[in-house]
Amino acid sequence: MIFAANFKTNHTRKSTREYLEVLTQKVVDSACKDAVYVFPPATALDRFETPIVIGAQNAYPTTNGAYTGEIGTEQLDEFGIKTILIGHSERREILHESQEIVAEKFAFFKERGFEIIYCIGEPLEVREQGDEAVIEYLLAQFEGIDTSYEKLIVAYEPIWAIGTGRSATVEEIASTHKALRQSVEKPLLYGGSAKPANIREIIGIDNVDGVLVGSASLDPESFFEMISA
């Protein structure tokens, strides 16, 4: 199973280091065989002594240059970071990243051999139109994306379930992952209010290969409770 923690705009450089010390100890002591990823904010990226994969939540598709406020591969290379989240709904919705920009980022980081956790997800009004509309919406988010890329992991994150405390139902996750699996033969993560209380039922669903976790990952005890479930 894959367990990925997305800190978003939470944690500092200091608290990220403390978090990783705690989580690393637990992962090592438990001889954990799952793949564990942590995506801290850009200011907390660093080299860490840990088997946990550290990834970037975002970067601009450039090595360096005049892109005020952004980071490129030069800043990621400094810490040996080769994993990135692309297409998160918060970047699509709040930061207005179009499918074209998302696809451009994907192509850039793919070209440089990055492992990519590529996020897709539908808004509530699409979910309310039923399964067919959901799949059509999700497949459109693969436009311009090479779904055969060997280092691709897909995260299905219904927007209405992110940070709301309301996870998708087992039936919704099962039917969506089953349909996605027919188009994309890559690991499929579920994300959206996954937490210790529902992790067992989520990872027990067919075609779910792991979870991408926001809120419940911010505390290493809570995140490890999910990993050890």
Ligand code: PEP
């Ligand atoms: C996310 O934004 O990737 C996410 C899954 O958030 P949460 O777990 O808080 O719903």
